[in-house]
Amino acid sequence: MIAELSDKEYAMQRIQEVNSALSDGMFVAARRMLHNMPACDVALLLESSPPKSRSIVWKLVDVEEHGEILEELNEEVQKDIIRQMAPENLAAATEGMDTDDLAYVLRGLPEPVYQEVLKSMDESDRERAETALSYAEDSAGGIMNTDTITLRSDVTIDVVLRYLRLKGELPEATDKLYVVDRNEKVTGEISLTQLLTVDPSRRIDEIMSSDITTIPVDMEETEVAKLFERHDWVSAPVVDSDQQLVGRITIDDVVDIIREEAQHSMLSMAGLEDDEDTFAPVLKSTRRRTVWLAVNLVTALLAAMVSSLFEDILAQMAVLAILNTIVPSMGGIAGSQTLTLVIRGMALGHIGTSNSRWLIGKELAIGFLNGIIWSVLIAAVVALWKQDWLVGGIIAFAMMMNLVAAALAGATIPLVLKRFNIDPALAGGVILTTVTDVVGIFAFLGSATLLLS
């Protein structure tokens, strides 16, 4: 039958059925439901379950399903579950796993368990695992599969077709076969489409496309993702330093990277880690977030100390204390807009030495325009509210200063951090807030001290 689609809502609904079954202690029913669920839905269920029910669900899943489900899980939850599995079960689960997932699972294991799992694997799996583990986790080698089909260039299509029929099946997401010479060097590729549409009597080397882009095994996974996105690839060949074919990367793994990479900025801007598990236990989450709060307490104290420098004028005029927060907060907002844009631009590879100066100039201009708009507005508001034109003028001046400073900081901080190989998404926000707080308070209370005391 044709499934009238199993979209997210539908999956969520089935997941809730299982949940209610569990909470009612109807484990037999739950097991049956799980048995009929596709692996990707079980994975979604595990990802959206609190720790306790997570391990219950895992116990109810068919053992044969374990491998497939592990492959579908996101890193954090996968780690979480693997920790609860016995080495022999783990070894069983890893049978027939894609090389990249296999390597990932093994990397997560403590040394002794890792050795046990390797032991209980069969020969071929162990070899695949060891090759995969020899490459960096976030490199092309770490995400590639080794299940490639290669051809020689001097045979006819007809021979290839007979060979494929003999083989009976092709690896998942195969859209091309790679042509290699006797040293396993990639010399070209031929698409399944070509195999199906070209006259079978023709030779591979007559029709193969030899102008192809290969991916070096040590290329960073984010670079790989960009290549896939720009060239609309479904799969691409991975080669070692001698152009020898070592594996193949497929779009399904790249999609995960793209999603993770795009989320990375958002999460790290809030001081969260990429693999943050929404349903991790309380203590773990608290520990993870503490660092960030500590950093920001320092920032807040710094701002307080700056205010502290102007204690005299604050003591004289409570109105300054009341208005003291407005300029810093507006600076923070305006700055974070610039910061976010620049960080995204850098992630998309839009920002380089050639245009960064133009960009800084543009953001400065925006900051200046914003400065005019908002200082006039705030001056009017304060003058009407507090019946004090002088204070209105002072806050207007501070607003102007701070919005320009915010634009400058928001545009330059990420560029500078990048140069020092510090992740702008992680550190950018704090530094920006520090700048906008300090400049804002200095400009406001400083000029107040000069003019009012």
Add this chain to the structure above:
Amino acid sequence: MIAELSDKEYAMQRIQEVNSALSDGMFVAARRMLHNMPACDVALLLESSPPKSRSIVWKLVDVEEHGEILEELNEEVQKDIIRQMAPENLAAATEGMDTDDLAYVLRGLPEPVYQEVLKSMDESDRERAETALSYAEDSAGGIMNTDTITLRSDVTIDVVLRYLRLKGELPEATDKLYVVDRNEKVTGEISLTQLLTVDPSRRIDEIMSSDITTIPVDMEETEVAKLFERHDWVSAPVVDSDQQLVGRITIDDVVDIIREEAQHSMLSMAGLEDDEDTFAPVLKSTRRRTVWLAVNLVTALLAAMVSSLFEDILAQMAVLAILNTIVPSMGGIAGSQTLTLVIRGMALGHIGTSNSRWLIGKELAIGFLNGIIWSVLIAAVVALWKQDWLVGGIIAFAMMMNLVAAALAGATIPLVLKRFNIDPALAGGVILTTVTDVVGIFAFLGSATLLLS
């Protein structure tokens, strides 16, 4: 030859060569460079160019390239360039464009131009365009292509193979052919892999997989993306309400949606629009960002008004004015961590009615733990710094209150907004800051008034 990869850095470098050629006025050289660049690199160049050089580059590009480059461009820049093109050139550029891109381009046009472009199109293109335009932009219909190859179930593989050879080529990213009955209803699919590996004498209906998931033409594109991600599809069939095949969605379009969707939260949390163009002219960008700053000015003023309620105590003790910013800022940070996690969890479809209560409980517990940690710490700091244990105790109490409030707000606000169909990523941050500011100031200055005046 095998290209030793053209990764982002490499593209950036070539782009800078073009830029410098342009700035030196060497237009002939620049044109030659552009001529040798792949469309995706020219697109990257345009996306990373300021308005002025953007239009210069466009003038230097070969006219035949226009269509391909337009397809590669992101929405905002695409719009920007289309506006500068004469209708007849536009019509020429759209020839042979994928249906979805064609529809997108046409949607961007002002009515009169739109009509002109349609007129100057040839029959088949016009028809394709009109079908595509009949579907919502962000629906499956809006992103599908109509270039599908269909088969009847009663023929043999051999017949299919001969048909394909006759056809000579297949649409891009074709990994499956769809089997339809005489009413064009989808009854199954068969992969190219099967065609290549199965005995040619067998009939389609013997080997086709009839248990397939079809995508309704009105399904939201983000739902489509989730399906592709969960099922690792390369392409999927789109059907109308009668299960009749109307088109085909391919992974390359889905990848763009995934990237946009994942960026959406990050951008809207800073009050920026998805298609924000990093290199848009100053005035345009300023206008776009003003709304957000206006909203946040209101928030800041609200906070100031709350402080204003406690003018008396602020007038008595400047130290309170100095410390007044610490509690709100810590609350803002802690809250935004929760907010970000919940928003991401909702985007991934991890959070539903079944687990939201658990999640709120968890975040509250974290807020409570954080409260203990940071109130003790801030009390000690203040007591040592300002030599005032009472104020230390007061700020500790306020910190406790605000961190719990922040956790509660961060977890519930997005859930509530979602229920009212308001984008949590856009509105969540402001509401959260308002809560943490008001609660923080009230708790701190309020208790100070009770205990100190």
